[in-house]
Amino acid sequence: MSDLGELLKNFFEQFYWEIIFLILFSLVGGVYLFGRTKIRRFLFRRKIAPKIQEIVSIYEKEVLPDYVEIKPKIIVAQKTQELPNDLPFGYIFVPEGQEELVWNTLIAYIPICCSLRKIKLLFDESLRKSLFDLLSYELGLKLNQENLAVAYRDHGLKTYKEDYKVMESLYQDKKLTIVILLEASTRLRKSGGAHISASDVEEFSTLVRKIAQIDAIVIRVGKSPVRVEEIVASGRGVVFLARGKNIEKAIRLSNRLEANGYIKLSPAELGLPNPEQGIWYFTYPKVNEVPFMRVWLKPAINSGSTK
Amino acid sequence: MRKVEEAIVVVTRPDREKVEVILKKTGMPIGELKCSLCGEPITDLSRIRAIFPYHSALICCDKFECLVACRNKLISESAPK
Numbered sequence: 001m002s003d004l005g006e007l008l009k010n011f012f013e014q015f016y017w018e019i020i021f022l023i024l025f026s027l028v029g030g031v032y033l034f035g036r037t038k039i040r041r042f043l044f045r046r047k048i049a050p051k052i053q054e055i056v057s058i059y060e061k062e063v064l065p066d067y068v069e070i071k072p073k074i075i076v077a078q079k080t081q082e083l084p085n086d087l088p089f090g091y092i093f094v095p096e097g098q099e100e101l102v103w104n105t106l107i108a109y110i111p112i113c114c115s116l117r118k119i120k121l122l123f124d125e126s127l128r129k130s131l132f133d134l135l136s137y138e139l140g141l142k143l144n145q146e147n148l149a150v151a152y153r154d155h156g157l158k159t160y161k162e163d164y165k166v167m168e169s170l171y172q173d174k175k176l177t178i179v180i181l182l183e184a185s186t187r188l189r190k191s192g193g194a195h196i197s198a199s200d201v202e203e204f205s206t207l208v209r210k211i212a213q214i215d216a217i218v219i220r221v222g223k224s225p226v227r228v229e230e231i232v233a234s235g236r237g238v239v240f241l242a243r244g245k246n247i248e249k250a251i252r253l254s255n256r257l258e259a260n261g262y263i264k265l266s267p268a269e270l271g272l273p274n275p276e277q278g279i280w281y282f283t284y285p286k287v288n289e290v291p292f293m294r295v296w297l298k299p300a301i302n303s304g305s306t307k
Numbered sequence: 308m309r310k311v312e313e314a315i316v317v318v319t320r321p322d323r324e325k326v327e328v329i330l331k332k333t334g335m336p337i338g339e340l341k342c343s344l345c346g347e348p349i350t351d352l353s354r355i356r357a358i359f360p361y362h363s364a365l366i367c368c369d370k371f372e373c374l375v376a377c378r379n380k381l382i383s384e385s386a387p388k
Contacts, residue, residue: 048318077319080328087360088315090381091329095321095353101369102318105356108374112381113314120382129379151371 041078047099049076055106055143063111063138064177072113089113104148111135119184121196124205130156130163134171166212174218178241178294179272180208186278207271214265216296221250228256237265237298243280244290254295262297270296321352333364342368344376 012019052074077083090109094102111132120128133156140149156164170176184204191200216237219226231238238257242250254275258264267274275295319325330337340349343366349355356374359365359381367377 044320052318072314072316075315075317077317077325080322080325083317083319083325083328083332084315086315087332088317090357090359091317091319092357093321093326093352093355094318098353101356104369104371104374108378109316109357112378113316125383128382132378132382133375152375155371155375 037079044078044094044096045076048094048102049074051099051102052076052106055110055139058142059110059135059139062142063135072110103143103145107136107140107143107145107148107152111139119181119188122184122187122201122204123208124201126160126163127166127205127208130160130167133164134167138171163209166209169212170208173216175211175216175239178218178220179211179239182280183207183272210271214270214296214298216298221246221253226253228253228260231257232260232262232299235299237296238262240295240297241292242294243292247277247291247293250293250295254297257297261300263300265296265298272296321355323352326352326355326358329358330364333358333360335364340366342366342370342373344368344373345370 056072056074072089075082075084075088090113092102092105092109120131123131133152136152137149137156140146140152143149153164156167167176170180187200187204188196214237216239217234218239218241219231221240221242226240240250240253254264264274275293277291277293279289280292326340327337340352340355341347342349343364345368347368349366349368354369355366356369357365357367357377359367359377361380365377365380367373
């Protein structure tokens with residue numbers, strides 16, 4: 001027995017480094033053979049998942065704030081077995097080593113899988129496509145992907161120029177979220193899920209185009225001070241939007257403007273009640289609902305003001 | 308209270324095995340893989356960008372025109388939720 005121990009001791013002493021290298025080599029080989037899939041999977045998730053979360057977050061907070069109807073759930077699947085059994089909204093492919101190519105795909109599809117899935121039905125075809133071209137353009141800009149962003153703007157201007165301009169104007173004046181999407185949402189809720197007729201689409205699309213033409217800036221009444229003198233000096237119309245406790249403040253501001261030569265737009269002229277009070281449904285950062293009021297005013301002298 | 312819905316989007320690598328499984332799920336014959344929009348064959352899977360379960364399957368290649376055309380189909384009135 002002691003001979004065997006002596007023999008092993010001599011063997012280990014003689015081949016000490018060879019044994020160490022053999023163990024290290026086996027470990028590295030084992031990791032490579034059995035762990036490479038996991039490593040690739042880990043790297044894929046690490047490269048892709050944060051990028052997608054960032055895009056969705058920017059879209060929800062900066063491109064279309066206040067109106068998120070659907071939160072996309074992103075599943076990063078490396079293995080075939082990880083594909084969900086039920087059919088998802090869609091599958092997006094990212095070629096290995098070409099992760100940058102995914103930007104264009106995401107800029108095109110994130111807006112349609114994030115929001116407006118129901119209310120988009122109220123817009124006619126040309127307005128609907130313009131709306132999503134504009135949202136892709138804005139998302140591309142926010143992601144610093146200017147080259148991709150302008151492709152959507154160029155496409156919109158080339159294919160449906162007037163309606164793209166309508167959407168652009170609504171977005172820049174902040175009327176898209178606060179007026180148009182809220183109105184579409186209210187109408188859908190009132191319809192109780194009933195079929196949207198061709199007349200509904202025609203009437204709503206006419207309203208969208210008309211509101212884009214009314215020269216008015218949207219001001220959210222809140223903590224920031226609103227200077228009535230500056231509004232009067234600008235000579236532009238104004239839309240006050242107030243939620244919760246700020247409604248009283250908006251009423252006071254509206255009265256002050258009326259004392260300074262402004263008048264409320266008539267409901268017939270606007271196509272909407274004025275002032276309008278209702279419920280504002282929040283879904284971000286948490287689901288909540290508060291009362292809101294929206295009031296449109298314009299300078300009395302320039303009563304027919306359009307852009 | 309409005310219900311916040313969830314749209315599931317799967318992001319994956321374009322391996323042949325996965326693409327075949329996805330097409331099988333959507334009920335589309337595998338056959339020769341083509342872009343549903345421009346009709347060009349996508350033999351090189353690195354050019355495939357998306358598959359949407361729209362009717363059977365809407366396969367989209369890497370061309371900008373196809374991305375927009377595919378998106379437009381998805382936002383058309385007949386698109387399933």
